[in-house]
Amino acid sequence: MTKGNRWTSAIIPALLIHIPIGTVYCWSVFKQLIADRLHASPASVEWGFSLAIFFLGMSAAFAGPMVEKNIRKSALVSMICFVVGFAGTGVSIALNFLPGVFICYGVIMGVGLGVGYLTPVKNLMLWFADNKGLATGIAVAGFGLAKAIASPVMEFLIGAVGLVAMFYILAAVYAVMMLIGFLLIKRPAGWVYDPATSHVSRRSILRKPVFWGIWIAFYINITCGLALISQEKDILHDVLKAFPQYAGLSPTEFAAAIAGVIGLVLAVDSVFNTAGRVGFSTLSDHLKRRETVYQVIFIMSIAVCVLQMAVNSIDNALLWAVLAMLFLVNAGYGGGFSTLPVLLDQHFGTKTVSTTHGLTLSAWAFAGLSGNQLAAFVVAHAPDQVHRYAALIPVLAGLFTVGLISISLVTYFGGRREVREA
The missing domain is CATH 1.20.1250.20 (MFS general substrate transporter like domains)
Incomplete structure (x- = not known):
């Protein structure tokens, strides 16, 4: 083959x-x-x-x-x-x-x-x-x-x-x-397209609770990732301006002073995103159930959001907590994409994975419209306009929790189906 x-x-x-x-x-x-x-x-x-x-x-x-x-x-x-x-x-x-x-x-x-x-x-x-x-x-x-x-x-x-x-x-x-x-x-070599086994009704897929559990989890992971990514520069700007070495600088001087720091952080972000895509998908090969990777991603994302909120008033600790949040959420964001095809393969089979993967990627379409807008809305209505980004973090933690519940239900419904088929 x-x-x-x-x-x-x-x-x-x-x-x-x-x-x-x-x-x-x-x-x-x-x-x-x-x-x-x-x-x-x-x-x-x-x-x-x-x-x-x-x-x-x-x-x-x-x-x-x-x-x-x-x-x-x-x-x-x-x-x-x-x-x-x-x-x-x-x-x-x-x-x-x-x-x-x-x-x-x-x-x-x-x-x-x-x-x-x-x-x-x-x-x-x-x-x-x-x-x-x-x-x-x-x-x-x-x-x-x-x-x-x-x-x-x-x-x-x-x-x-x-x-x-x-x-x-x-x-x-x-x-x-x-x-x-x-x-x-x-x-x-040897692979032949067979319409009888390769074709699957989209309607039959959309009727399955497991599909919607995966769709919701995927949608939430992307929405939260895009919401945070769209605010990265502003988050770093708010955190860094509290440091003494930047006190007294004009806005232009401050922007020039932190440009290198922000550039480095964004570059490291890309590395974590890429590492998450390879690392989490590779991890899934060694787990009995692929959705466990999504559970790890959501638990990790909730933890770093809670950590950031816990140290919100300590400058140095806050910077490290913010970096941990940005890097690890980005890793989970990338890992969610790479693990999706094999997760769908586990529940729907390789023969129809192109169709099920395509349908699930529709969540990306809607997340692309909602992620940035969610962040912009929360930041615009934040009670503290000095540290506006802080209002976004509990919202993301709440959404990640919903995602964790959704993917855990996939394990439950998937397990029940496997027991019935056995």
Whole structure:
């Protein structure tokens, strides 16, 4: 079944597809530049990213059968949509046409993101049947690592050739990478698409409580992760300004003084996100029940939120507590993505994992719309406007608790089903 080179047929093409599409998380590098260039408010431009995540999730929800039937076709569709959308964003900026940014970056590129994210997953699980978690973790790590790789490259290109040319140059680079991925990716020898066993009714999946338990847990993990990630700079700003060495500095001087610290923290964040994607999915290979990983993620996230609230009045301790919260929640955020396919495989089987994975990724679409907005709403209505971010932490702790309950119910319902089938 798995005769052949699984690195060149599965891992390498997965990375060649996921690293380009993972640059969607580099949005913060150029969103203010787009707003300035188009004379638009940052809030209105932000819809480009929100739409990209929404269409990522929704296209994945409907692309499962296509990926199941023809992985080469889905890889090609992903490449065309992503590259056209990315280059089209540059064209829209050059034409000072904001709706074009929404259409190209949000809709067209978003479809490429969803189809591309889904494409390598089942293929990896087929090639690495004994280490499914590790295999999907490595590939999905490419999605998480893309920000750390591409952000400095984007900043360099913007400074060297300008914002519009940056989109054109990287569109060409990503086209080559994804084309090679398309040419390399293939199923294991002997695998044959069987409509009778590979097709599953979406309605039958949506009727199962286990699916909704996983969906809710996944949605909450992403929503909380995005809510915290969207506030990272402001959180660090609020914490650092209490330190004596920054007292008396003007806002401009303070921003310059802490820029290096914030840059380092965000870089370490990316490392934890990537490590979480590989580490938690690998851990799942050694556990009897895959949902145990989600329970670990939620318990860890609740613990660091509670720790941060407990030391809220102590400057040095607060900084370390905040860093622990940012790093570990980011690790859990990444781990939730990489563990999802093997969790669905456990409950629904490998044959239909593309469809069930796609449906569950719809939670990403809605989280993309709600995560940032939740954080913005809580911060805007915080009673303490000096440390506004502090109001967000108990909300996140509460949501993580709901997620823990939801995934624990998956264990309960899944166990009952297994007992009945035995």
